[in-house]
Amino acid sequence: xxxxxxxxxxxxxxxxxxxxxxxxxxxxxxxxxxxxxxxxxxxxxxxxxxxxxxxxxxxxxxxxxxxxxxxxxxxxxxxxxxxxxxxxxxxxxxxxxxxxxxxxxxxxxxxxxxxxxxxxxxxxxxxxxxxxxxxxxxxxxxxxxxxxxxxxxxxxxxxxxxxxxxxxxxxxxxxxxxxxxxxxxxxxxxxxxxxxxxxxxxxxxxxxxxxxxxxxxxxxxxxxxxxxxxxxxxxxxxxxxxxxxxxxxxxxxxxxxxxxxxxxxxxxxxxxxxxxxxxxxxxxxxxxxxxxxxxxxxxxxxxxxxxx
Numbered sequence: 001x002x003x004x005x006x007x008x009x010x011x012x013x014x015x016x017x018x019x020x021x022x023x024x025x026x027x028x029x030x031x032x033x034x035x036x037x038x039x040x041x042x043x044x045x046x047x048x049x050x051x052x053x054x055x056x057x058x059x060x061x062x063x064x065x066x067x068x069x070x071x072x073x074x075x076x077x078x079x080x081x082x083x084x085x086x087x088x089x090x091x092x093x094x095x096x097x098x099x100x101x102x103x104x105x106x107x108x109x110x111x112x113x114x115x116x117x118x119x120x121x122x123x124x125x126x127x128x129x130x131x132x133x134x135x136x137x138x139x140x141x142x143x144x145x146x147x148x149x150x151x152x153x154x155x156x157x158x159x160x161x162x163x164x165x166x167x168x169x170x171x172x173x174x175x176x177x178x179x180x181x182x183x184x185x186x187x188x189x190x191x192x193x194x195x196x197x198x199x200x201x202x203x204x205x206x207x208x209x210x211x212x213x214x215x216x217x218x219x220x221x222x223x224x225x226x227x228x229x230x231x232x233x234x235x236x237x238x239x240x241x242x243x244x245x246x247x248x249x250x251x252x253x254x255x256x257x258x259x260x261x262x263x264x265x266x267x268x269x270x271x272x273x274x275x276x277x278x279x280x281x282x283x284x285x286x287x288x289x290x291x292x293x294x295x296x297x298x299x300x301x302x303x304x305x306x307x308x
Contacts, residue, residue, distance in 0.1 A: 030257045042254055042272040050240050051247040054091050059192070060106075060113040062099025063162075064121055071170075072116050072162045075184055082185040083192070086221070086232065090239060092196070092246065106156040108260055109246050112195050114158045114188060119148075122161035126150055129159065149187060151194035154260045158191040169227065179228040186226040193222050197245030197255060198238060199266060200224070204275035208237040 033041065061080065063073055084094050097104070103113050117125065123141070126132070129152045132140045148164040151157075165187065170180045201211045201223040211223040213233040219225040221232035244251035258264040269275065 030259060033257065038268070039272045041250070041257060042268040044269060044273050047240055047244050047250045050244050050249055052091060052239075052243050053247075054093055055243065055246040056093045056095055057109070057196075057246065058095045058097050058111040060097045060099035060104055060111070061116075062101070062103075062113065063116045064118055066118050066121075068118050068163050069116060071166060075181060076116070078181050079185045079188065082181070083188050086185075086189050087192070090234065090242060092242065094192075103157065108153070108156055108255070109196075109248070109252060112156045112158070112192065114160065114192070116160050116162045119161045119164045122148070122159055122164070125159050129155060129157070149191055151191045153195060153255070153262050156195060158188075158195065160187070160191070182230055183228045186221070186229060186232060189221055189232065190226055194262070196242050197251050198222050198241060199262070202278060203266065204270065205278050207273070207275050209235060 061076065063069055063076065080096060084096075087094050097111075099113060099115070105111060106113055115125070123144075126144065127137060127140065129150070130140070146168075148161040148168065150159050152159065165184070169183055170176075199222070201209045201220040203209075209220065209222070211220055211225060212218060213220065213235070218231055218233040219229055220238075221234055222238065226232060241251050243249070245255065246252070254268070255265055258268065270277070
């Protein structure tokens with residue numbers, strides 16, 4: 001089954017073989033659907049009625065009280081308004097809540113959480129979130145050696161290793177503050193996109209989501225070409241997906257059916273929409289719109305190239 005997973009997850013296939021997932025959310029498991037009903041639910045050809053009225057989503061922001069995160073505490077008051085403005089243009093009003101050490105009452109499509117952590121804390125929370133048992137943690141470290149962020153849709157949480165991100169991506173050179181702010185803002189924008197029901201722009205080669213907008217200059221915010229860009233964009237299809245998810249429409253029902261498991265979701269939309277993955281040897285490269293590749297990505301599930 002792993003060889004048929006959508007492209008962006010191939011680099012983590014071994015990891016998921018090692019992980020023992022617990023229940024993904026509270027409540028009874030969704031009933032198994034007959035084949036015809038499953039095909040109808042996961043078809044994206046028709047999302048049905050979509051409510052495009054503005055949606056409010058609460059987001060807890062937690063910055064670990066560690067001296068290593070002092071730069072993060074300085075940057076976030078400048079970064080967060082950029083994140084809010086981006087989503088405001090999508091019709092999503094992000095309401096910031098100060099995050100405590102423990103999460104509040106999180107819920108998909110309602111209340112989310114972003115945690116800025118030391119690398120040690122990030123690893124510990126990643127172990128817990130993925131339920132990685134001690135015998136498999138060394139392999140987990142190898143798979144995630146170039147990562148600094150994971151979006152956990154079942155938990156409504158984004159974990160970011162700010163220290164690793166700072167070391168690998170941010171510049172300490174004079175005059176780079178603006179680029180650093182853009183990079184961190186773009187990272188948070190991208191990861192929150194996963195918690196709003198979106199998948200990567202490069203996931204499939206024949207879906208309606210390009211890595212670059214027409215013209216080839218503006219990267220899609222769910223692509224992996226977002227490093228320090230001053231402008232990110234989206235396509236109407238993604239706008240419809242977000243509002244269908246936040247409005248408890250068809251996309252939300254799809255995720256609820258798979259208990260908010262993004263792997264299973266991607267399998268089913270691939271199966272029932274005829275989507276095709278990029279060739280395994282070139283996963284992560286844009287096939288739908290040519291453009292320059294950015295610097296090496298360190299966020300979420302971009303592990304394909306790293307593990308070749």
